[in-house]
Amino acid sequence: MMKIMEDVSVVSQEKVAFQTHLLRLSAGRISREARLGQFLMVQVRDGTDPLLRRPFSFHRIDAEQGVVEILYRVVGRGTWWLSQCDSGARLRIIGPLGNGFQLPQCGPAPVVAVAGGIGIAPMMQLLEKLAQWLAPSGKTREIHLFYGARTAEEFIPGKAFDTLGITVHWSTDDGSRGHEGFVTRLLEDTMRREKIKPCVVYSCGPLAMQYHVARWALENGVPSQLSLESLMACGLGACLGCALPAVNPAAPQEEHYLHVCKDGPVFKAEMIQWHKIQTHPATPPIFLFS
Amino acid sequence: MAQNSNAPGDTPDLSVQLGPLRLRNPVMVASGTFGYGEEYEDFLDLERLGAIVVKGISLRPRPGNPPPRIVETAAGMINAIGLENVGVDVFLKSKLPHLQRLQVPVVVNIFGNTLEEYAQLAAKLDGVPGIAALEINISCPNVKEGGMVFGTDPLMAARVVQVVRRATALPLITKLTPNVTRIGDIARATVDAGSDMLSCINTVAAMAVDIFSRRPKLANVMGGLSGPAIKPIALRCTLEVLREVHCPVIGIGGIATPTDALEFLVLGARAVQVGTANFVNPSVTTEIIEGMERFLRVEKIARLEDCIGTLDTQCLFPFAEIACELTDLP
Numbered sequence: 325m326m327k328i329m330e331d332v333s334v335v336s337q338e339k340v341a342f343q344t345h346l347l348r349l350s351a352g353r354i355s356r357e358a359r360l361g362q363f364l365m366v367q368v369r370d371g372t373d374p375l376l377r378r379p380f381s382f383h384r385i386d387a388e389q390g391v392v393e394i395l396y397r398v399v400g401r402g403t404w405w406l407s408q409c410d411s412g413a414r415l416r417i418i419g420p421l422g423n424g425f426q427l428p429q430c431g432p433a434p435v436v437a438v439a440g441g442i443g444i445a446p447m448m449q450l451l452e453k454l455a456q457w458l459a460p461s462g463k464t465r466e467i468h469l470f471y472g473a474r475t476a477e478e479f480i481p482g483k484a485f486d487t488l489g490i491t492v493h494w495s496t497d498d499g500s501r502g503h504e505g506f507v508t509r510l511l512e513d514t515m516r517r518e519k520i521k522p523c524v525v526y527s528c529g530p531l532a533m534q535y536h537v538a539r540w541a542l543e544n545g546v547p548s549q550l551s552l553e554s555l556m557a558c559g560l561g562a563c564l565g566c567a568l569p570a571v572n573p574a575a576p577q578e579e580h581y582l583h584v585c586k587d588g589p590v591f592k593a594e595m596i597q598w599h600k601i602q603t604h605p606a607t608p609p610i611f612l613f614s
Numbered sequence: 615m616a617q618n619s620n621a622p623g624d625t626p627d628l629s630v631q632l633g634p635l636r637l638r639n640p641v642m643v644a645s646g647t648f649g650y651g652e653e654y655e656d657f658l659d660l661e662r663l664g665a666i667v668v669k670g671i672s673l674r675p676r677p678g679n680p681p682p683r684i685v686e687t688a689a690g691m692i693n694a695i696g697l698e699n700v701g702v703d704v705f706l707k708s709k710l711p712h713l714q715r716l717q718v719p720v721v722v723n724i725f726g727n728t729l730e731e732y733a734q735l736a737a738k739l740d741g742v743p744g745i746a747a748l749e750i751n752i753s754c755p756n757v758k759e760g761g762m763v764f765g766t767d768p769l770m771a772a773r774v775v776q777v778v779r780r781a782t783a784l785p786l787i788t789k790l791t792p793n794v795t796r797i798g799d800i801a802r803a804t805v806d807a808g809s810d811m812l813s814c815i816n817t818v819a820a821m822a823v824d825i826f827s828r829r830p831k832l833a834n835v836m837g838g839l840s841g842p843a844i845k846p847i848a849l850r851c852t853l854e855v856l857r858e859v860h861c862p863v864i865g866i867g868g869i870a871t872p873t874d875a876l877e878f879l880v881l882g883a884r885a886v887q888v889g890t891a892n893f894v895n896p897s898v899t900t901e902i903i904e905g906m907e908r909f910l911r912v913e914k915i916a917r918l919e920d921c922i923g924t925l926d927t928q929c930l931f932p933f934a935e936i937a938c939e940l941t942d943l944p
Contacts, residue, residue: 327656329896367894372689372842372870376894418896555684557691558893562649564695565684579677581698602681602833 327421327560328353334413335391342477343398344442345407346383352390354419358382360450361551361590364392364419365559368405377418378402379556381446381528381589392419395445395480421559422589425450425526425549427457433523434466436515436546438537440507440529441473444480446551447528455488464489468520472507472533476500508536515544522546531601538593548593554584561586569600626910627917628903630664632885633810633862634785635719635746637664640879640918641903644866644889645670645723645749645789646695650709651716657896662903664885665719668709670751672724673731673738675701685822685831690841690868691890692820694834697725702738714744721787724778725751733777740782748784750774750809753791753816765791765816768803779808787864790814790855792844797851798858805859813864813887814855815848841890842868849877856882856923870898872905882923 335348354364365377384393398407409415425446428435435454439447447469455464467490473479474497485492494502495510503510507529514520521544527537528551541548554566561583570587571594572580582588582595628639642665650668651660660666678698685692700709705722713720722745726732732750739745752765752774764770775788788804790797792815801812817838822831830836848867855863862885865878870891878886891898910918 329657374686375689375691375841375890376686416895555682555686557684557686557693557890558896560649560653560893560896562647562653563684563693563893564646564678564698565681565693567678567681567683567695567698569680581677581681600680 325420326357327418328357329416329418330354331414331416334409334411334415336411337407337409340395341480342475344478344480345396345398347394347396347406347409349392349394349415349417350390351392351417351419354417355385355387355390355392358385358387358392358420359424360385360453361425361446361549362420362422363559363589364394364417364421365556366394366406367416368402368409374402374405376402376557377559378406379421379553379559379585381551382420382449383445384449395442395448397442418559422585423587425551425590427453428524429547434468434520436468436470436511436520436522436525438470438507438511438525438527438529438533439472440533441478443527443529443533443551444471445528447526448484450526451485451488451490455490459489465491467491468493468514468522470495470507470511470514472496472510472529474498506533506536508533508540511537512540515540524549527551535598535601538596538598541593549590550593550596551589552584552591552596553589556585559585569597570595571597624916626907626915627919628906628910630884630919630922631862632864633747635665637719637885638662639664639903639906640883640885641875641899641906642667642721642864642885642887643892643899644887645721645751647889647892650705651713652709654892654896658900661717663718663899665721665746666713667721667723667749667887668705668713669699670697670723670725671699671702671705671735672697672726673702673735675699675704680833682831682833683837685837687820687822687839687841688843690839690843691893692822692832692837692839693817694832694837696834702735706738706742710742710744719746720744721747721749723749723751723789726774729773729777732774733781736778736781736784740784745784747787747811748778748782749787749789749813750778751789751816752804753789753793765800766794768799771800772803772807775804775807775809785810787811787813789816789866790851791816792847792851792867793819796854798854801855801859805861809861811862811864812855812859813866815844815851815867818844818847840868842870842874844868845874845877849881852878852881852883869902870894872902872909875902875906876909876921879918879922880925882925884922 332351380394383395472495495507556566557563566584567581570582630640645667679696788809820839845868864885865883866887
């Protein structure tokens, strides 16, 4: 697949939830090549500080309109600068990068998606696709989204889920909406209680969450597609900065790494050495960066 | 600079002589920032480059360091990749053939844990078609064995160059570390030991701290700083090296624009390597080459060679005294 560097303009930018922005970009060439679950690198401003592009998953790809959308949270200087872009601003982006999601190989059995915080970004259009697929058989309720956040105001507006007709399980760390506690706990309890055996689990969120999703998927024999994140300099497979400890099938004892940009960002749970993954502390307050 | 009367429309001659190598222009890509070339083919015509320096190769494959391996800093980044590479056998079998088909000089960056490994590696690459030169890495700050240990001691640096020199007839470039008190001493030692050319600088030893976890931001604790932040250090090191030795020198460090590249050439470097900027803008090298061409047109200079080493040497007198004060031991 061709990687493209494209100068694009901002169609619109709006704040949709706490520290969360939706950016629409007019990116004709990249929108035609991109697939769900892939990502792009965005140069948030000219100059040398911040120096590196920032990776974002595609939130929505609209090849007909020639538009791609990014849904992102302002967590540092790069995303803060990006949040300052108005309609008409020019941005230099590179994409599409990485492997992307695959639609389930199995029949229209139950499908599970897990999103932690801004991890909802690559999930929405995937859920729409799955809902369309299952609509003729009347089984869209068998698409379960487990959507967790620290607090309710971090959730993106729920209207979209209602129209899809999927089952959404909400959880927040502070109990302000849905289950109080971690979304992975809600996932485990619900699956056990309702005796659901999904044919695939899609997941995106912080690595600490992915760790538990992976463990659950492996213990229950559920095929998984986990969209993982890492710091990244190039996104092209050159810097080798986005390494994750991985299982080498040929030599399981040996130290081995896969790279989020070229081997991912979507991985099967069994590919990663989860006990070696360093999880990051919760995102610190934004004022320290700006 | 030599003036001439060429019309503004004429294409200036960007070619440079780098030791035994004739480059179509002085813009090379730095080892470890360009993979094995194929990663960048969607973004530029590799045959436009002066030369490609591939990711550092060792005798056996190396997995590299645990993550986090990189961190962004002001106008730069710190990396501790740990020389992850496929090893020389896979390189020769599956990476080099593609580069051999291109009309672009390929420089292979080599790295060993021991003197013997350097020698064996050089012997394996000796006589392989399509390799223009070897670049000896004695300056990686991110590995426990070898690496910078060889590059910070003049005697050790010389011994590495000697064993590689005996093992191959290929032109040799030695890549120097800035993490020394007197880079000129290392330059002198490696050239005396048989290095045909020098490249400087590798990354600057550095670290970053996370105030929330109270941990270093890199799993390796320390790493190498690169990017625009280090260009002034690189220029100073290049000048010190040029004053010590007379072999061709390749300038590296924070080059991201045509102006950056020309600064090193004016100083006396015969070529440059672009590194971290490739991560930010994968076609930056093409833009630098085109920018150099525009500079020559505007300045009405026919040949880029006429720019090299044109620094006003009158200015160097105060430098000489200050440098002595800073670096001479009592």
